Amino acid sequence: MFEKIPLAPSDPLLELKRVADSDSSPHKVNLGIGVYQNEQGQIYEPYCITMAKEKLALEDPDHDYTAATGIEEYLTHTAELVFGSNSEPLKSQRVASVQTIAGTGAIHLGALFLSKVATSPGQKVYVGTPTWGNHEPLFQLVKMQLDKYNHYDKALRKVDIESCLAALRRAPENSVFIFQVCCHNPTGADFSTPQWQLIADEMQRRNHVPMFDFAYQGLGEGENEDAYPIRLFAARGFEMLVCQSFSKNFGLYGERVGALHVVTKSREKAGCIFSQLRRLIRSEFSSSPAYGARLVNIILRDQTLRQAWAAELDQMRTRLKRNRLRLYESFLALETPGDWSHILHEKGLFSYLRLTPQQCHELTAHFNIYLVSDGRINVAGLNDSCIRRVARHIDLVVRDSLNAIPEEAIEHIESRI
Numbered sequence: 001m002f003e004k005i006p007l008a009p010s011d012p013l014l015e016l017k018r019v020a021d022s023d024s025s026p027h028k029v030n031l032g033i034g035v036y037q038n039e040q041g042q043i044y045e046p047y048c049i050t051m052a053k054e055k056l057a058l059e060d061p062d063h064d065y066t067a068a069t070g071i072e073e074y075l076t077h078t079a080e081l082v083f084g085s086n087s088e089p090l091k092s093q094r095v096a097s098v099q100t101i102a103g104t105g106a107i108h109l110g111a112l113f114l115s116k117v118a119t120s121p122g123q124k125v126y127v128g129t130p131t132w133g134n135h136e137p138l139f140q141l142v143k144m145q146l147d148k149y150n151h152y153d154k155a156l157r158k159v160d161i162e163s164c165l166a167a168l169r170r171a172p173e174n175s176v177f178i179f180q181v182c183c184h185n186p187t188g189a190d191f192s193t194p195q196w197q198l199i200a201d202e203m204q205r206r207n208h209v210p211m212f213d214f215a216y217q218g219l220g221e222g223e224n225e226d227a228y229p230i231r232l233f234a235a236r237g238f239e240m241l242v243c244q245s246f247s248k249n250f251g252l253y254g255e256r257v258g259a260l261h262v263v264t265k266s267r268e269k270a271g272c273i274f275s276q277l278r279r280l281i282r283s284e285f286s287s288s289p290a291y292g293a294r295l296v297n298i299i300l301r302d303q304t305l306r307q308a309w310a311a312e313l314d315q316m317r318t319r320l321k322r323n324r325l326r327l328y329e330s331f332l333a334l335e336t337p338g339d340w341s342h343i344l345h346e347k348g349l350f351s352y353l354r355l356t357p358q359q360c361h362e363l364t365a366h367f368n369i370y371l372v373s374d375g376r377i378n379v380a381g382l383n384d385s386c387i388r389r390v391a392r393h394i395d396l397v398v399r400d401s402l403n404a405i406p407e408e409a410i411e412h413i414e415s416r417i
Helices: 012-022 047-059 072-083 102-118 135-141 161-170 193-206 228-235 267-284 291-301 303-334 357-367 387-398 407-415
Strands: 095-101 125-129 146-150 176-180 209-214 240-245 257-263 350-352 376-378
Touching: 047 291, 047 303, 072 095, 072 228, 072 240, 072 257, 072 291, 095 102, 095 267, 102 135, 102 209, 102 240, 102 257, 102 267, 125 135, 125 161, 135 146, 146 161, 161 193, 193 228, 209 228, 228 240, 257 267, 257 291, 291 303, 303 387, 357 387
Parallel strands: 125 146, 125 176, 176 209, 209 240
Antiparallel strands: 095 257, 240 257, 350 376
């Protein structure tokens, strides 16, 4: 039975992580995997999570199964975080919410729901590229193909709003469009408020349905500011799917904490969709992990811990912006060829540097700087001990003179930053 099964292709990002983790060089800088790192290059555990763990230990819940659809109080708080506590869809009970295995699980469950329940054969699903590497495989898994348009203008280093609007206009009515709400992965280039309004106008005219990937709430401009697109569409009466993750903004990567929210036209229809999601969950994984969701719930229901979480998000955001500024200023000091100002305008963890795959390879092979081959770097991986060195080595590969610059010239460049 198994003799003809071929070897699956490797995942470039996971392979990059494996190689980086095995590198014991003191000069190693890991800018690859999208996790928030502190100044010491370690995965950051927010203080509010530490406090919530202590509270949970005192509560000492048992290890019984939770409901297939998740912890009810957790879902109430997570929905309020997305839509706002005074949201009309929540007040009118038009939102079906279920717990998922992180954001990836939310997107998978949403895609499965669209494929098995909500759409007809041939339904179009659109996404702007470049995008998160898992979007396409997750839809292929449920036998739905993605149509693509340009999210990003690589020449101008900003969103390609005209390409998006053109896709909205040419797509058949009732098409599904996947949008990253904020802190776009991999580009860091988000739509502006006026651009979101244009997108909502066009989608309303064509009766399209948005599927929002919301993995970085609070890491762009703020908890409420980052939720603006979702709340705009909710206020306009859209049906929609929202895929929520707490890996990045709570530091709960391995706990796999997420939720899927489906906004409907009526309370009755929300009940129907909730029942369908429950059926899909039961047949796929029965129920979601409880530990991380309990921690998030403890924080969101406790005003003191919630305020502490918001304050820590502010600190994380400030540090990311500071790292962007310092990297940009280093390139200015080095007079690195090219325009690097896009670094200052990007949001969240990522910056999309104008580097070729060969230049990225040289940075890893020669300087132990690990980054994705398309030039994406995790800004949180920069710190005071490495940022100037990273800038200097990027400058070297950009000048394509890796083997031609003498050591004394390198020392001169170092002294200028």
